[in-house]
Amino acid sequence: MPLFIVSEPSTEAIHRQLIVGMPAIGLVNDEGGQFLGGYAMSAEKRLGTLTTLSRLWDRGEFDRVRVGDGSGSYYGRRLNLHLMVQPAVASLLLADPLAREQGFLARCLVSFPQSTAGQRKYVETDLGRTAEYQAYTARMDALLEQEWPITDNHELDPPNIVLTPSAKRAWVALYNDIEKALGGDGDLAPIRSLASKAPEHITRMAGTFAVFEGDTGIHEEHIDRAALLMQHYLAEATRLWGAGQVSTELNLAQEVLNWLRDKMGPGRAIPLADIYRNGPSAIRSAGAARKVVQLLAHHGWVAITAHPTAREAYELVAL
Numbered sequence: 198m199p200l201f202i203v204s205e206p207s208t209e210a211i212h213r214q215l216i217v218g219m220p221a222i223g224l225v226n227d228e229g230g231q232f233l234g235g236y237a238m239s240a241e242k243r244l245g246t247l248t249t250l251s252r253l254w255d256r257g258e259f260d261r262v263r264v265g266d267g268s269g270s271y272y273g274r275r276l277n278l279h280l281m282v283q284p285a286v287a288s289l290l291l292a293d294p295l296a297r298e299q300g301f302l303a304r305c306l307v308s309f310p311q312s313t314a315g316q317r318k319y320v321e322t323d324l325g326r327t328a329e330y331q332a333y334t335a336r337m338d339a340l341l342e343q344e345w346p347i348t349d350n351h352e353l354d355p356p357n358i359v360l361t362p363s364a365k366r367a368w369v370a371l372y373n374d375i376e377k378a379l380g381g382d383g384d385l386a387p388i389r390s391l392a393s394k395a396p397e398h399i400t401r402m403a404g405t406f407a408v409f410e411g412d413t414g415i416h417e418e419h420i421d422r423a424a425l426l427m428q429h430y431l432a433e434a435t436r437l438w439g440a441g442q443v444s445t446e447l448n449l450a451q452e453v454l455n456w457l458r459d460k461m462g463p464g465r466a467i468p469l470a471d472i473y474r475n476g477p478s479a480i481r482s483a484g485a486a487r488k489v490v491q492l493l494a495h496h497g498w499v500a501i502t503a504h505p506t507a508r509e510a511y512e513l514v515a516l
Contacts, residue, residue, distance in 0.1 A: 229280030273352025285496030468507030
């Protein structure tokens with residue numbers, strides 16, 4: 198099963214693909230709402246999915262016990278995650294306490310670029326003919342043509358790459374600076390979970406630079422470049438969720454959306470009264486429920502619909 202990229206898998210499908218297919222795959226989707234709003238991230242599956250993704254990030258291993266196709270422990274697997282989502286969808290994920298407290302968000306590098314609309318003048322150029330693009334594609338072709346370092350047990354066994362002495366000194370200095378900024382009222386205290394993993398993120402990115410450039414070790418330059426990138430991601434985290442306070446409206450919206458998915462499902466007209474009478478306990482008035490549901494409607498998660506007896510009703514949008 199030579200499948201390298203999946204877009205909307207369940208955890209079971211990820212496990213099976215890593216067992217019977219290639220031992221490394223990418224969960225890549227430029228419409229990430231399909232995954233974040235799909236089966237794998239439903240209320241009953243969310244914790245298992247986040248735990249599976251986090252464990253693959255940590256150690257590249259998992260256990261699988263099934264009645265139908267046996268059981269086993271699997272090692273030497275890799276999963277790459279890259280999701281592009283609209284701001285409203287991203288806000289719901291960033292507001293999800295489970296994603297934060299379980300540690301999933303600390304393993305993600307999130308970037309939300311400012312819009313350049315109105316500043317994008319047309320430039321007549323063929324990027325495919327630039328020296329930078331041609332060098333990049335040539336290196337990618339060379340990497341893709343290499344044989345995968347796979348053992349007889351179907352495990353990835355890539356060669357070790359180590360930091361040079363100067364790179365190690367640079368990394369230790371960064372580690373100490375980050376650790377100092379985590380304590381008390383330090384600059385990184387509000388984003389402690391991500392900052393605690395920042396040193397590892399830096400070495401992972403530096404290692405990627407080294408492999409791409411054909412180096413057998415990680416040099417100080419790789420550490421410096423990775424640190425610059427990590428500064429960007431830490432700044433983004435501070436801006437997006439660093440204060441640790443997500444608006445009450447977003448929290449309520451996420452709670453109502455989870456309830457609608459679990460109890461109602463798509464294709465059903467739901468009166469507003471049912472939402473504030475039977476829904477989450479945080480919403481017990483028509484005004485509060487209307488405000489939250491309108492927020493969900495504005496971002497495309499629910500739609501206004503007709504109901505035979507209710508003047509105001511909504512329908513969950515199926516992704």
